Amino acid sequence: MAKVLMVVTGVDSIELADGRVHPTGFWAEELVELHRGLRAAGHAVEVATPGGVQPTVDPGSLAGAPEELTGYLAGLAPVLARPRVLADVRDGEFDAIVLPGGHGPMADLAADPDLGRLLVDAADRDAVVGVLCHGPAGLLSAVRPDGRFAFEGRRLAVFTDEEEHQGGLGDASPYFVEARLRDLGAVIASAEPWSSTVVSDGSLVSGQNPQSSVATAERLVEVLAGR
DSSP states (O other): OOEEEEEOOOOSEEEOTTSOEEEOOBOHHHHHHHHHHHHHTTOEEEEEEGGGOOOOBOGGGGTTOOHHHHHHHHHTHHHHHSOEEGGGOOTTSOSEEEEOOSSHHHHTGGGOHHHHHHHHHHHHTTOEEEEETTGGGGGGGOBOTTSOBTTTTOEEOOOOHHHHHHHSOGGGSSSOHHHHHHHHTOEEOOOSTTOOOEEEETTEEEEOSGGGHHHHHHHHHHHHHTO
């Protein structure tokens, strides 16, 4: 059984490029399917947020959500009400770090020094890192003291700039996660918009969008089983 840290955004809004404030948080399907898949495989999952704040579900992710998904999320209420303080997590404490999406990670996790510390440590010890949709925004925090990106040269999938224009924030997005990751040296290996796409590069597992949620959880389980 692996110990998995699920790092969830703590914000409930994001400032858009035009100065408007847009409600956001974590994407329900992504958090639920990652948590459910890992727990079903017998892994222990702890949730942490910056400052230990209770995370907010993106209201858009609940529109049309099936009852079984919202029911599972309701069952997680006690866990989400008392997340760990991210700054209190020690290097090497967990076997894997997992980042679900929603636009929230763009606003806090992308520049969180504690997440950056944990991700650099994970990269250095080849621990499993799983990211989904906008969750890869959290990888932007993983910059070493010398300025090098800890995941430089690694292949990954991410909610693409094209998807952001088609069904995301569009030109109002404060930045585009795919473009930022490319600039840091990541090798983007995403596929067609809205396809279920998962990319594995050693210990790094990434899913492209909400449609990839179940497949990303399954791939993480496979990778953890091989450790």
